[in-house]
Amino acid sequence: MGTVVGVRLGDGVALAADTRATQGSSVRSESLRKLFEFDAAGAVAAGEPSAIQTFGRKLDAEVRRRQTEQGTTIRIDPLARLASDLASETGVEAVVAARDGDLVAHVRAIDSTGGELEEEVVAQGTGAEFALGQLEGMDRGIPVEEAPETLESVLESVAERDTETGEECTVWTLGDG
Numbered sequence: 001m002g003t004v005v006g007v008r009l010g011d012g013v014a015l016a017a018d019t020r021a022t023q024g025s026s027v028r029s030e031s032l033r034k035l036f037e038f039d040a041a042g043a044v045a046a047g048e049p050s051a052i053q054t055f056g057r058k059l060d061a062e063v064r065r066r067q068t069e070q071g072t073t074i075r076i077d078p079l080a081r082l083a084s085d086l087a088s089e090t091g092v093e094a095v096v097a098a099r100d101g102d103l104v105a106h107v108r109a110i111d112s113t114g115g116e117l118e119e120e121v122v123a124q125g126t127g128a129e130f131a132l133g134q135l136e137g138m139d140r141g142i143p144v145e146e147a148p149e150t151l152e153s154v155l156e157s158v159a160e161r162d163t164e165t166g167e168e169c170t171v172w173t174l175g176d177g
Contacts, residue, residue, distance in 0.1 A: 003127035012175035014147035020166025046125030047092035088114030127162035
């Protein structure tokens with residue numbers, strides 16, 4: 001399953017996901033794509049590798065369709081609703097981020113039953129407890145430009161405690177406005 005996180009920072013949000021895929025106690029890959037980007041929105045997902053890929057593919061198609069039809073970038077509420085429906089369908093846990101109508105970036109946790117929760121700090125997956133402890137203790141007033149190094153360090157630390165989380169990760173940031 002691995003670990004995915006999202007955090008509200010001083011001037012935006014950041015998402016991060018490890019890239020390890022496991023099956024049982026075996027590592028299947030160290031390069032599974034769990035981070036999905038859509039213009040000014042993003043999502044990370046934790047779960048079975050095939051479910052993650054299905055979630056990402058369907059979310060990408062739906063976001064692109066809506067943006068084409070409406071001619072605008074998707075906002076946090078419709079993105080969270082889409083992700084919620086797809087998480088329920090695929091059984092993944094996800095974190096999504098996008099701006100609201102006032103151009104303020106938000107993070108939402110989506111559970112595998114489609115439940116949705118807005119928080120300043122979110123972690124999903126097998127290393128969620130370890131990640132939350134570190135994320136809650138970090139300086140969240142840092143600028144989004146510093147997020148990659150910080151979140152990479154958090155996930156490296158999680159990987160030391162959770163065998164399903166890999167040390168390699170991808171990070172995506174979105175500033176306010």
